[in-house]
Every structure is written in C-alpha cells, then in structure tokens.
Amino acid sequence: MNLMSVRVITADVKKLVEFYNHVTGIAAIQYTDDFAELQTQWATLAIGSTRTLQLFGGEEVAKAAQNRTAIIEFITKDVDNDYKRLADFLQHCIVQKPTTMPWGNRSFLFRDPDGNLVNFFTPISAEAIKKFDGKLSSR
Structure with missing residues (x-):
C-alpha cells in the first residue's frame, strides 16, 4: 500500500490552486471547476470544492477551512x-x-x-x- 494523495476541501478551488502554484512552482492540473491536483513525484495534493462532498455522502463529511x-x-x-x-x-x-x-x-x-x-x-x-x-x- 502507498499513500497517493491528500485531498483538501475548499470553498474556493481557484484561490487554493493559485496559492499552491505560487508557493511550490508546480502547476496544478485543473480537471474541473471543482477539482484539481498538484502532482509531485511521490504524492498528490488534491483540491476539491465543497460541491464534491455530495459524492462522498453529503456536506457533513468534511468542512472547508476547518483543519x-x-x-x-x-x-x-x-x-x-x-x-x-x-x-x-x-x-x-x-x-x-x-x-x-x-x-x-x-x-x-x-x-x-x-x-x-x-x-x-x-x-x-x-x-x-x-x-x-x-x-x-x-x-
């Protein structure tokens, strides 16, 4: 088993993508308005919007900006x-x-x-x- 990614849930995917692009120098891949990935050699930082929570059981599954x-x-x-x-x-x-x-x-x-x-x-x-x-x- 290998850790592949950590997903951060946010109300503003664009803002987090721009932030991580700037601080890491790695261009995130934006698949949809609701999902992007910053891929490194060993793991991925996934960025998902709060709208994606419906796919995982509802809005109470995770809370943006609460970590x-x-x-x-x-x-x-x-x-x-x-x-x-x-x-x-x-x-x-x-x-x-x-x-x-x-x-x-x-x-x-x-x-x-x-x-x-x-x-x-x-x-x-x-x-x-x-x-x-x-x-x-x-x-």
Whole structure:
C-alpha cells in the first residue's frame, strides 16, 4: 500500500490552486471547476470544492477551512531559500521561520488561504538526509 494523495476541501478551488502554484512552482492540473491536483513525484495534493462532498455522502463529511490537525508537507532542496523567495508573499500567514527540528529537518511553517498548515522542509542531519535519499525531486 502507498499513500497517493491528500485531498483538501475548499470553498474556493481557484484561490487554493493559485496559492499552491505560487508557493511550490508546480502547476496544478485543473480537471474541473471543482477539482484539481498538484502532482509531485511521490504524492498528490488534491483540491476539491465543497460541491464534491455530495459524492462522498453529503456536506457533513468534511468542512472547508476547518483543519487544525494535519500538516501538508513538502520536501525541498533549500528551505532557507524558499523562505527568502516567499517571505513577502506569505508575510501574513507565516507560523514559523526556518527552524532546525530535533529530528534533523529544517522547517518553514505557514498557512494556506484556508488556514491549513503547510511545512516546507529540508533534511539537514545525516540521518534525515539518509531517510529522504532519492525523495527530493529536481524542482
């Protein structure tokens, strides 16, 4: 079994797609007005509108902009450069500037327009580098 994607439900697909296109530099594929995917080498961030909830059992299945438990994480070559590149764009939604974590990653945390927590991280300890060997894309 392999994790393929995480889906974020939103009231504004266009706004989230534009946000993730900007911060990742990866162009999302917009299949319909209600569904898009940002595909990376290892997993996909799916973005679905609240209208898609009818396909999954109704509006009560999920609530847009209500997440306070999950973190959407992207591995990156140089989190400090990403911070410099995005600091102005993200100035009002930065949670934590690049910080070295005890488990060997350097992490930069911010929130997307719906309030979802996003982590850009770079492995920096020998153990973390080994753990993520081959998982960093060429982007």
